Amino acid sequence: MFKAATEGQKKIVTVNRLIDGRVMFLGPGNRWVMHVTEAAVLDDGAELEAAMAFGRAEIAARQVTELYPIDVEVTPEGPVPVRLRERIRAEGPTVAYGEAERAPLTAGSR
Amino acid sequence: MYRYDQFDHDFVNARVAQFREQVGRRLAGELTEDQFRPLRLQNGLYLQLHAYMLRVAVPYGTLSPAQMRMLAHIARKYDRGYGHFTTRQNIQYHWPALGDVPDILADLATVEMHAIQTSGNCVRNVTADHFAGAAADEILDPRPYAEILRQWSSLHPEFVHLPRKFKIAVTGAERDRAAVQVHDIGVHAKRGPDGEVGFAVYVGGGLGRTPMIAHKIRDYLPEEDLLSYMEAILRVYNLEGRRDNKFKARIKILVHEAGADAIRDKVEAEFERIRHSALFLPEDEVRRIEAYFALPELPNRSPVSPSLDRARAADAALDAWVRQNTVPHKVTGHVLATISLKPIGGTPGDATAEQMEVVADLAERYSAGEVRVSHEQNLVLPHVALDDLADIHAILQANDLATSNAGLVSDIICCPGLDYCSLANARSIPVAQKIAERFADLDRQRTIGELKIKISGCINACGHHHVGHIGILGVEKKGEEFYQVTLGGSGDEHTAIGEIIGRGFAADELIDAVETIIETYLVHRTDPGETFLAAYRRLGQAPFKEALYATA
Ligand code: SF4
Numbered sequence: 001m002f003k004a005a006t007e008g009q010k011k012i013v014t015v016n017r018l019i020d021g022r023v024m025f026l027g028p029g030n031r032w033v034m035h036v037t038e039a040a041v042l043d044d045g046a047e048l049e050a051a052m053a054f055g056r057a058e059i060a061a062r063q064v065t066e067l068y069p070i071d072v073e074v075t076p077e078g079p080v081p082v083r084l085r086e087r088i089r090a091e092g093p094t095v096a097y098g099e100a101e102r103a104p105l106t107a108g109s110r
Numbered sequence: 111m112y113r114y115d116q117f118d119h120d121f122v123n124a125r126v127a128q129f130r131e132q133v134g135r136r137l138a139g140e141l142t143e144d145q146f147r148p149l150r151l152q153n154g155l156y157l158q159l160h161a162y163m164l165r166v167a168v169p170y171g172t173l174s175p176a177q178m179r180m181l182a183h184i185a186r187k188y189d190r191g192y193g194h195f196t197t198r199q200n201i202q203y204h205w206p207a208l209g210d211v212p213d214i215l216a217d218l219a220t221v222e223m224h225a226i227q228t229s230g231n232c233v234r235n236v237t238a239d240h241f242a243g244a245a246a247d248e249i250l251d252p253r254p255y256a257e258i259l260r261q262w263s264s265l266h267p268e269f270v271h272l273p274r275k276f277k278i279a280v281t282g283a284e285r286d287r288a289a290v291q292v293h294d295i296g297v298h299a300k301r302g303p304d305g306e307v308g309f310a311v312y313v314g315g316g317l318g319r320t321p322m323i324a325h326k327i328r329d330y331l332p333e334e335d336l337l338s339y340m341e342a343i344l345r346v347y348n349l350e351g352r353r354d355n356k357f358k359a360r361i362k363i364l365v366h367e368a369g370a371d372a373i374r375d376k377v378e379a380e381f382e383r384i385r386h387s388a389l390f391l392p393e394d395e396v397r398r399i400e401a402y403f404a405l406p407e408l409p410n411r412s413p414v415s416p417s418l419d420r421a422r423a424a425d426a427a428l429d430a431w432v433r434q435n436t437v438p439h440k441v442t443g444h445v446l447a448t449i450s451l452k453p454i455g456g457t458p459g460d461a462t463a464e465q466m467e468v469v470a471d472l473a474e475r476y477s478a479g480e481v482r483v484s485h486e487q488n489l490v491l492p493h494v495a496l497d498d499l500a501d502i503h504a505i506l507q508a509n510d511l512a513t514s515n516a517g518l519v520s521d522i523i524c525c526p527g528l529d530y531c532s533l534a535n536a537r538s539i540p541v542a543q544k545i546a547e548r549f550a551d552l553d554r555q556r557t558i559g560e561l562k563i564k565i566s567g568c569i570n571a572c573g574h575h576h577v578g579h580i581g582i583l584g585v586e587k588k589g590e591e592f593y594q595v596t597l598g599g600s601g602d603e604h605t606a607i608g609e610i611i612g613r614g615f616a617a618d619e620l621i622d623a624v625e626t627i628i629e630t631y632l633v634h635r636t637d638p639g640e641t642f643l644a645a646y647r648r649l650g651q652a653p654f655k656e657a658l659y660a661t662a
Binding site for chain 1: 528537539
């Protein structure tokens with residue numbers, strides 16, 4: 001799970017919320033946030049280690065699971081994961097689904 | 111359809127109660143994730159890229175309207191209003207909350223469904239020909255045997271911790287629609303010289319990292335010996351299959367390394383030892399199970415339907431759908447109708463809750479209360495009168511379910527890929543969508559004829575790309591999505607593993623490459639009757655390589 005860790009790269013920390021599996025990120029002030037752009041950008045070192053330690057405590061407190069750090073680029077809009085996998089994990093499927101998927105299909109077929 | 115007896119009910123309900131308690135202990139902190147993971151997997155619950163994912167078994171792909179309505183109810187109440195039908199005739203929900211899963215399983219149990227053995231190193235959901243018990247070309251209905259195998263393999267104490275997962279498929283027709291030769295065990299039910307039932311048994315097929323075609327180790331196994339023989343195979347595998355390397359643990363590797371003859375000898379020896387044990391299958395028990403799958407009483411009808419013919423003449427869309435999406439039935443005046451879950455630009459295999467309910471209603475009114483899920487990720491109404499086709503088509507059309515593309519280039523098998531799956535290297539759904547959009551014109555699709563494109567987002571091959579006429583495999587290259595293309599695979603009675611045509615393609619080159627391959631076929635085919643697969647087998651790789659790479 002730590003394969004995304006490249007030395008020197010800025011990091012954020014991610015988990016899945018235990019009760020529903022939703023993806024979360026560690027935000028400023030050790031708060032879990034739902035959107036990647038709100039994640040706290042961390043230096044690879046003591047900052048990351050402190051965040052991971054908080055994450056492990058949250059696992060012990062059975063709030064979260066699947067803790068790991070992600071490499072990010074820092075942009076004016078906030079951190080953006082380097083790997084495509086992590087971008088899709090952060091943003092959700094790149095394809096429409098459910099009723100949202102049907103709407104354009106219906107429009108196109110009529 | 112098979113109905114649970116008291117034992118089945120008690121068994122499934124006990125399992126729901128047990129899992130409810132396990133989830134409670136997990137949420138209360140009494141179980142760590144490492145302790146809980148194997149327990150949730152035994153109940154079909156994964157943690158995927160965005161959320162948990164629950165895989166529900168649809169044994170041998172057969173559903174009643176009540177079951178289909180329950181699947182819709184679960185999609186709506188606990189998920190995001192849709193479900194994804196898979197290449198193993200199951201359904202997956204991509205967004206359930208852990209806390210809700212015990213309630214979901216309890217709801218499923220009320221319609222005799224569950225998620226047991228849809229994951230883990232056990233015998234998985236037994237799949238069967240989706241046209242079973244209805245197709246005109248069928249020798250006998252394989253589902254009673256699939257059900258017998260389901261009962262035998264459910265929580266079989268000896269086989270809940272196999273070296274690796276284990277998949278069994280059963281067919282009862284010469285035309286293999288269940289891909290039995292790429293399963294751990296393939297069972298081909300047939301009749302002997304005097305009409306008695308027996309089976310050809312294939313062992314050691316599989317896709318994934320190391321694709322293998324199964325070896326036939328028995329040409330004719332008497333009906334009464336089915337379970338003894340299966341047990342013998344599983345025992346040999348359980349003892350000798352490799353547990354030291356996950357990538358070499360499937361039975362296909364054992365068969366490959368030891369040789370099919372050696373495995374046959376071991377299986378036969380074990381079989382001889384146990385064939386007169388409690389596993390002997392009494393004739394009356396088989397007939398009892400078989401009765402659940404009896405052909406519904408369909409009134410005798412004329413082989414032609416003047417009303418349908420008139421409607422087809424007046425409605426080109428209906429005509430195209432009847433031509434492409436229906437196949438002959440055992441009973442005159444009836445057909446099986448494929449409901450395509452491959453609308454142009456949609457996600458292959460997805461259906462909304464509302465669509466599931468529409469299909470349930472159609473099955474109730476027009477198809478003797480039966481729906482099938484195909485491994486090609488479509489639904490099937492198996493018992494439809496010709497006279498009703500126009501009404502059915504109109505309802506399907508109103509619900510975006512009437513795409514006339516069964517078996518055509520846009521009827522693509524596609525795994526969830528990187529849009530949902532945590533193991534993926536690349537996305538597969540957008541690839542399927544773009545190919546379908548490129549070939550959206552149905553006339554062009556019909557000109558091309560039968561062509562099976564199959565797409566997997568990683569080497570695990572859930573999208574069966576090895577047996578696609580055109581197979582597409584997503585890989586990651588320098589952090590980018592990249593796609594390897596194979597040609598000439600097929601998953602039928604002439605099973606073949608596709609061959610890599612050359613260097614792979616970036617996402618923005620891939621659709622053009624697929625089009626080049628198809629255009630090359632059109633130029634070289636002897637006549638419109640020569641399918642893509644037949645042409646490739648005649649021509650080999652050369653003209654396709656030339657067209658793809660020569661100008662580069
Ligand atoms: S083939 Fe790979 S990417 Fe696709 S569903 Fe299977 S594991 Fe996931």
